Amino acid sequence: MNYKKIAFDVMGSDNGLIPAVDAAIKLLGEQKDLKIIFVGKEDLIKNALKNKKYNIEQVDFLDCKEIIEMTDGIIDIRRKKDSSMVKALELVRDGKADAITTGGATAPFIAGCIFIIKRLESIERPAFMPVIPTLIKDKVTLLLDVGANLESDPEDLEKFALMANAYSKSILKVKEPKIALLNIGEEPSKGTEVHKKTYELLKNNSQINFYGNIESRYVTSGFVDVVVTDGYTGNMTLKAAEGMAKNLLFEIKQAITKTLFRKLAALRLKKAFNEVKAKFDYKNHAGAIVLGVDKIAFKSHGSSDVISFYATLKMTYNAIKNDVISNLKTSLNIK
Amino acid sequence: MNYKKIAFDVMGSDNGLIPAVDAAIKLLGEQKDLKIIFVGKEDLIKNALKNKKYNIEQVDFLDCKEIIEMTDGIIDIRRKKDSSMVKALELVRDGKADAITTGGATAPFIAGCIFIIKRLESIERPAFMPVIPTLIKDKVTLLLDVGANLESDPEDLEKFALMANAYSKSILKVKEPKIALLNIGEEPSKGTEVHKKTYELLKNNSQINFYGNIESRYVTSGFVDVVVTDGYTGNMTLKAAEGMAKNLLFEIKQAITKTLFRKLAALRLKKAFNEVKAKFDYKNHAGAIVLGVDKIAFKSHGSSDVISFYATLKMTYNAIKNDVISNLKTSLNIK
Numbered sequence: 001m002n003y004k005k006i007a008f009d010v011m012g013s014d015n016g017l018i019p020a021v022d023a024a025i026k027l028l029g030e031q032k033d034l035k036i037i038f039v040g041k042e043d044l045i046k047n048a049l050k051n052k053k054y055n056i057e058q059v060d061f062l063d064c065k066e067i068i069e070m071t072d073g074i075i076d077i078r079r080k081k082d083s084s085m086v087k088a089l090e091l092v093r094d095g096k097a098d099a100i101t102t103g104g105a106t107a108p109f110i111a112g113c114i115f116i117i118k119r120l121e122s123i124e125r126p127a128f129m130p131v132i133p134t135l136i137k138d139k140v141t142l143l144l145d146v147g148a149n150l151e152s153d154p155e156d157l158e159k160f161a162l163m164a165n166a167y168s169k170s171i172l173k174v175k176e177p178k179i180a181l182l183n184i185g186e187e188p189s190k191g192t193e194v195h196k197k198t199y200e201l202l203k204n205n206s207q208i209n210f211y212g213n214i215e216s217r218y219v220t221s222g223f224v225d226v227v228v229t230d231g232y233t234g235n236m237t238l239k240a241a242e243g244m245a246k247n248l249l250f251e252i253k254q255a256i257t258k259t260l261f262r263k264l265a266a267l268r269l270k271k272a273f274n275e276v277k278a279k280f281d282y283k284n285h286a287g288a289i290v291l292g293v294d295k296i297a298f299k300s301h302g303s304s305d306v307i308s309f310y311a312t313l314k315m316t317y318n319a320i321k322n323d324v325i326s327n328l329k330t331s332l333n334i335k
Numbered sequence: 336m337n338y339k340k341i342a343f344d345v346m347g348s349d350n351g352l353i354p355a356v357d358a359a360i361k362l363l364g365e366q367k368d369l370k371i372i373f374v375g376k377e378d379l380i381k382n383a384l385k386n387k388k389y390n391i392e393q394v395d396f397l398d399c400k401e402i403i404e405m406t407d408g409i410i411d412i413r414r415k416k417d418s419s420m421v422k423a424l425e426l427v428r429d430g431k432a433d434a435i436t437t438g439g440a441t442a443p444f445i446a447g448c449i450f451i452i453k454r455l456e457s458i459e460r461p462a463f464m465p466v467i468p469t470l471i472k473d474k475v476t477l478l479l480d481v482g483a484n485l486e487s488d489p490e491d492l493e494k495f496a497l498m499a500n501a502y503s504k505s506i507l508k509v510k511e512p513k514i515a516l517l518n519i520g521e522e523p524s525k526g527t528e529v530h531k532k533t534y535e536l537l538k539n540n541s542q543i544n545f546y547g548n549i550e551s552r553y554v555t556s557g558f559v560d561v562v563v564t565d566g567y568t569g570n571m572t573l574k575a576a577e578g579m580a581k582n583l584l585f586e587i588k589q590a591i592t593k594t595l596f597r598k599l600a601a602l603r604l605k606k607a608f609n610e611v612k613a614k615f616d617y618k619n620h621a622g623a624i625v626l627g628v629d630k631i632a633f634k635s636h637g638s639s640d641v642i643s644f645y646a647t648l649k650m651t652y653n654a655i656k657n658d659v660i661s662n663l664k665t666s667l668n669i670k
Contacts (some may be wrong), residue, residue, distance in 0.1 A: 011338050147519060150527055184482060184570045192485055192567070216571045217578030232527070233571055235519045236551045238574035243552030247470050247613055248583055257609040264605035272590040272597050280583055 003035035003058070004320045006313065007088040011040040011067045013103030014303040020103060021048040023309030028058045029315065034317055037097055038281040039088040041065055059125050062087055068104050070302060074111040085109060089116040092295045098320045099296035101287075101313055103304045110148045113293045120321060120325075121334045125149045125156045126292030128231065128299070130238065131315070133279050134222030141224060144167060144291060145231035148237045152230040154197040157181070159332065161208055163291045164226040166331035170322045171315075180214035182229035182237065190215065196232070202228070207331065216240070219281075245280050287312030289319065291328070296320060338370035338393070339655045340432040341648065343424040346375040346402045348438030355438060356383040358644030362652065363393045369652055372432055374423040375399055397422055399663060403439050406639060408648065409446040413513075424451040427630045433655045434631035435620075436648055438639045445483045448628045455660075456669045458485045460491045461627030463566065463634070464499060465573065466650075468614050470558030476559060477503060479626060480566035481573045487565040489532040492516070494667065496543055497624045499561040500551060501666035507659045509560050512623040515549035517564035523548070529565070533618065537563070551575070555615075580615050622647030624654065628664070 010020040017040060024036045035058050038045045042063035042095035049059075051322035066191040068076055080086060085104050089112045100108055110128060119126055127145035134141050142164045145152060152160070181198055181242050183191040188199050190213055202210045211224045217236045219227055228238070256266040266273075278284060285299035286308035296319045298313035330333075345355040352375060359371045360434035370393050373380045384415035385395075400419035403411055415421060420439050424447045426432040428496055435452075445463060454461055462480035469476050477499045480487060487495070496514050500585035516533055518526040523534050525548055537545045546559045551572045553563055564572070591601040601608075613619060621643035631654045635647035664670070 038585055135586060149435055150519075153658070184485075184567060196356075215578075216575035219575060227650070232519060233568070236517070236568055237571050237575040240551035240572040241579040244555055244576040244579040245456045245583055246552070247555045248611070251470060252587070252608075252609050255611050256604050258607065262604060262607050265600045268600035269591050269597060269604070272593065273587075276583070276586050276590050279586065314421065333604060 001033060001057075003245045004033055004097075004317060005037060006316050006320070007037045007039055007062075007097035007100045008313070009039045009084045009088040009104055010045060011064070011084040012069060012105060012283060013137035014070065015305060016097045017044060017306060018048050019306045020309050021045060021052075022306045023313055025049075025054050026306070026310050027050050027056050027313045029146040031056075035060060035315075037062055037088075037091060040067075040084040041089070060258065062091065068108050070073045070105050072105055072108050077108040077112040077115060082231055085112055086116065089113065090264070090296075092297070093117050099298065099316045101300065101304060101316045103300040103309060105302070106147070106299060107295075109299050110290055113290045113297045117293045117295045117297060120292055120294055120328065120332065122332055123159060123292040125152060126290055127160045127163065127170045128288055129167070129291050129303045130288035131285050132220060132238075133285055134220050136222030139222045140172065140285070141219065141222065142221060142226045143227075143234055143238060144228060145234050146288065147187040147231045147235035148290065151232065152194075154194055154201050157194070157198045157230070158201045158205065159226050159292070161202055161205070161226065161228045163328050164228065165208060165290070166327045167172050167291065167324060168225045168325040170324055172225070176209045178211045178223070179208050179226040179228060180224040181212040182216060182219070182227050182233060183213035185215065192235055198228070242282055249277065270280035276334075283308045284311050289315070294325065296324060336368060336392075338532045339366075339368055339652060340370045340434075341655070342372045342374055342397075342426040342432035342435045342649070344374045344423040344435065344439055345380060346419040347404060347440060348635070349405065350561050350640060352379060353383050354639065354641040356380060356387075356451050357641045357646050358648055360384075360387050361641070361645050362648045363389050366652055367393075367666050369393060370395060370398055372423075372426060374426070374480045375402075375419040379650070389666045397426065401489070403443050405440050407440055412443040412447040412450060420447055421451065424448065427632070427647060428452050430573035433652045434633065436633045436635065436651045438635040438647075439604065440635060440637070441482070441634060444632075444634050445625055448625045452628045452632060455608050455627055455629055455663065455667065457667055458494060459625040460487060461625055462495045462498070463623055464502070464626050465623035467555060467573075468620055469555050471557030474557045475507065475620070476554065476557065477561045478554060478569055478573060479561075479563060481519050481569035481623065482566045483625065484566040487529075489529055489536050492529070492533045492563050493536045493540060494567070494627070496537055496561065497565045497666045498663050499544060499563065499664040502624070502659060504558050505659055505662040506653055507560070511544045512560035513546045513558070514543050514561040515559040515564060516545040517551060517554070518548035518566060520550065521548045533563075534628060539661050540582065579616055584612065584615075618642045619646050622650045624650070629660065631659060
C-alpha cells in the first residue's frame with residue numbers, strides 16, 4: 001500500500017512517550033493508509049507498544065540514542081546529531097516520511113525545520129501557526145506567527161497571510177478565508193509603521209480577502225479565519241488568552257465545589273462544563289504547524305497527553321492528505 | 336471642611352451620565368470628606384441628581400458645552416477647549432481639584448494629561464496602568480504600560496517599574512512589591528534587545544524587588560505585584576486576556592442554560608458564578624491611572640456602569656488620600 005508516512009518523534013515531551021504511543025495507535029486504527037515511524041529509544045517504544053492492538057505493517061521504528069530536552073536551545077539541534085528530533089527531520093528531508101510530528105522543545109524544532117528541511121523558496125521567515133478555538137461552533141481561527149520569529153517586516157507578514165490563506169482553503173476547506181491583521185485598534189491608521197505598511201499590502205493583495213485590523217480581544221470570537229501578526233505579539237497574545245482561560249476555569253472549579261450543595265449542583269452540569277472545556281481546552285488544539293518550510297512539520301504542546309497528541313497527529317495526517325505543501329507553493333507562486 | 340476634591344468628567348462615556356452620577360452619589364455617602372465637582376452639561380447632571388439624597392456641600396458643578404467623543408483623537412483635546420474633559424483637567428492643573436476621573440476616550444485623555452497637567456520631571460513617557468485581578472484572593476497585579484505609548488526604551492520601563500512600585504506600596508500597601516518584566520520566556524536571555532537591557536536595569540536597581548521575566552500566561556496568576564511592559568505589548572496582552580474571559584464566560588452561560596435540566600442546576604450555582612464574575616469581571620477593575628503626570632488622573636472603562644464608575648472613583652479617592660504623587664516623586668528622586 002502507498003502509505004502516508006509520519007515520522008513521529010516521541011521523545012522529549014513532558015509526559016514521556018506513553019501518551020504519544022497511545023495516540024498513534026488510536027489514529028492508526030482509524031486511518032488504514034497511515035504509517036507511523038516511531039523515532040526515539042526503540043526499546044522504550046516497543047515496551048509501550050506491548051499488548052496494544054495494531055497492524056504491524058503500519059508501524060516502523062528508528063532507534064536513536066539522544067534526546068532534545070525541553071531546556072535545550074537552537075544550538076542543540078546542530079550538536080545532538082543522533083537525537084530523535086534530528087533523525088525524524090532527516091527522514092522527512094530524505095523523502096522517507098511525508099511529515100514530522102513532535103512534542104519536543106519548540107525553539108530547536110523550528111530551527112531544525114529551517115536547517116534540515118529547509119525553507120520554501122521566497123520565504124525568509126517561516127511562521128509557527130496554531131489553530132485557535134472560537135465562540136462559533138466548528139469555527140477555528142489560524143493565528144500566525146506565534147513565536148518562530150521575534151520580528152517580522154511587512155513582506156514577511158504578507159507571506160504569512162498567503163500561506164495561512166492556502167492552509168485555510170486546502171485543509172480547513174474555507175472558501176474565501178477572511179484574513180485580519182492583529183493591531184491595537186481597528187482603524188487603518190493604528191499601530192506601528194510595520195502595521196500601516198502591512199495593512200496596505202494586505203488590502204491591495206488580490207489573492208487575499210482582507211478583513212482589516214482586529215484587536216486581540218476578538219481573536220477567539222470567530223470573526224475571521226486567519227489573524228496575522230509578528231511572532232512576538234502572537235506569542236504574547238496566545239499565552240495571555242490561554243493563561244486567562246486556564247485561570248478562569250480553575251477559579252470556576254474552586255467556586256462550584258466550595259460547598260456540598262454546590263458540588264451536587266455542579267455534578268448535574270458536568271456535561272455542560274465538559275462541552276466548554278472540550279472547545280476551549282488547548283488539549284484539543286495542541287498542534288501547531290511550522291509554515292514556510294518545504295515539508296509538513298507539526299509540533300504538539302510540550303505537555304501533551306493522548307488527546308493532544310492524537311489531535312496533532314490527525315492534523316499532520318490531514319495536511320499530508322490535502323497536499324498542503326503544493327497548495328502553499330501555488331499560493332506563493334513557486335513552481 | 337478640607338475636602339478631597341475630584342473633578343469628575345461625566346460626559347463622553349458610552350452609557351451616558353446617569354451611571355456616573357449614581358456612582359458619585361454612592362461614594363459621597365460613604366466618604367464625608369470627599370467633594371465631587373461634576374464637569375459637563377449642568378442641566379443634564381442636575382436632572383440626574385434630582386430626587387437623590389446627598390449633602391449639597393459635597394457637590395459642585397462646572398458647566399461645559401462640548402464633549403470629547405469616543406471617536407475623537409488626540410488632536411481634539413486641543414480643539415475642544417470648552418469640553419468637559421479639558422475643563423476638568425484644567426481644574427486639576429489649577430489646584431481647584433486634587434484629581435480627575437473620566438469615562439471618556441482614552442487617547443485624548445492621556446494626551447490631555449500630558450498637555451494640560453504636564454509630566455513629572457524626568458518622565459518622558461507616562462504610562463497607563465490598570466489593576467488586574469488574579470487567582471489569589473484579594474491580590475491584584477498592576478500592569479503597565481497598556482497603551483499610553485507604542486514604544487518604550489529600557490529607561491522608560493525602569494521608570495514604569497519605579498512608579499508602579501511606589502503606587503503598590505502607598506495605595507495597595509504591599510510591603511516589598513515583586514516586580515516582573517513581561518517577556519516571551521523566563522530566561523534572562525529571552526526577548527528583544529530592549530528586554531535584555533531592561534532586565535539588567537531592573538536587576539541592578541536596589542529600589543526594586545525584581546522577580547525576573549514573566550510570561551503573559553501568568554499575568555492573572557498573582558505571582559507578582561507589578562508587571563512592566565511597553566504600551567503596545569501591554570495593550571495586546573490585556574485585551575487578549577479580557578477577550579478570552581468574556582468569551583469563555585459567554586460560552587459557559589450558553590452551555591449551562593441549554594436545557595431546562597441544566598438551567599435548574601445552574602440556578603443553584605448562581606452565587607458561585609457571581610463570585611467568579613465579581614473577581615474577573617473588568618467592571619470591578621475598570622479604573623486605570625495615568626502614571627507619570629503631575630496630578631492624579633484616572634480613567635474608567637468607556638462602557639462603565641455604576642459599579643465601574645464607583646470602583647474608579649474610589650481608586651481616585653484613595654490615591655488622593657494616600658498622596659500618591661508625593662510618593663511617586665520620592666521614588667523618582669524628584670524634590
